[in-house]
Amino acid sequence: xxxxxxxxxxxxxxxxxxxxVKRALAGLGFxxxxxxxxxxxxxxxxxxxxxxxxxxxVGEMCGQLLANPILEEYSMxxxxxxxxxxVAG
Amino acid sequence: xxxxxxxxxxxxxxxxxxxxVKRALAGLGFxxxxxxxxxxxxxxxxxxxxxxxxxxxVGEMCGQLLANPILEEYSMxxxxxxxxxxVAG
Numbered sequence: 001x002x003x004x005x006x007x008x009x010x011x012x013x014x015x016x017x018x019x020x021v022k023r024a025l026a027g028l029g030f031x032x033x034x035x036x037x038x039x040x041x042x043x044x045x046x047x048x049x050x051x052x053x054x055x056x057x058v059g060e061m062c063g064q065l066l067a068n069p070i071l072e073e074y075s076m077x078x079x080x081x082x083x084x085x086x087v088a089g
Numbered sequence: 090x091x092x093x094x095x096x097x098x099x100x101x102x103x104x105x106x107x108x109x110v111k112r113a114l115a116g117l118g119f120x121x122x123x124x125x126x127x128x129x130x131x132x133x134x135x136x137x138x139x140x141x142x143x144x145x146x147v148g149e150m151c152g153q154l155l156a157n158p159i160l161e162e163y164s165m166x167x168x169x170x171x172x173x174x175x176v177a178g
Contacts, residue, residue, distance in 0.1 A: 005128050021131075021154070030150055036133040041095050042110075045124040061166055065110070 001046045001054045004077045007067045008039035042066060051078045090135045090144045093166045095157045097128035131155060140167045 009015050015037045020035040026055055050053045061071075067074040091172045098104050111125040134151075137143045147165055156163040 008130070008132070018131075025150055025154060028150075028153055031145065032136040032146065033133060034136055035132075037132045039130045039132070040129040041097070041128045042107075043097070043124075043126045043128070044122060047121040047123055056105075057119065057121065062112055064117055065114060 001048050001051060002079050003044045003046060003054055003058045004079050005042040005058060005062060005066060005074055006076070007041060007042065007062070007072050007074045008037065009071055010073050013071050039072075054078065059079065090137050090140060091168050092133045092135060092143055092147045093168050094133065094147060094155060094163055095128060095129040095165070096151070096161050096163045097126065098132065098160055099162050102113060102160050128161075143167065 018037040021038065022033055025033055025036070044058060046054050046057065048057065053085075055076065055078065062074045063069070107126040111122055112129065114125070126135055134149060135143050135146065137146065144165065144167065151163045151165075152158070
């Protein structure tokens with residue numbers, strides 16, 4: 001079971017990195033950007049075939065480690081089509 | 090037009106951060122993780138109503154700034170349902 005977790009700063013929390021990238025892109029001629037925010041994508045492959053169970057477990061991971069509940073919010077998507085990955089070395 | 094860009098390390102490139110998080114989660118009792126990789130999600134709101142044009146421009150942004158073509162690969166999704174965001178301050 002593959003789960004994609006998106007961790008983003010909560011709305012209202014200033015995204016310094018996103019603002020810097022938006023400004024840099026404007027400097028490169030991309031002036032049409034109204035807003036740009038940067039977060040994390042965490043691709044998890046679980047030894048768990050039931051999607052409900054996977055969702056519960058990944059929610060626990062987010063609560064305990066993956067997201068900072070003060071600054072961040074998360075969403076998750078069960079995916080079956082993540083690009084195949086291999087670990088080096 | 091809202092575009093979601095996912096920037097990930099290429100398969101085969103060692104993901105040190107992902108390996109550390111996987112190990113930390115195993116230490117918390119989440120031993121069912123077969124693999125975990127971490128990348129970036131970049132949510133862009135563009136002043137551009139045509140999705141083809143938006144795709145082209147965001148592809149240029151990725152090539153010039155958002156992704157490191159040596160280490161990273163990117164994919165993009167045109168979305169109409171990003172959670173509403175507001176910028177602080």
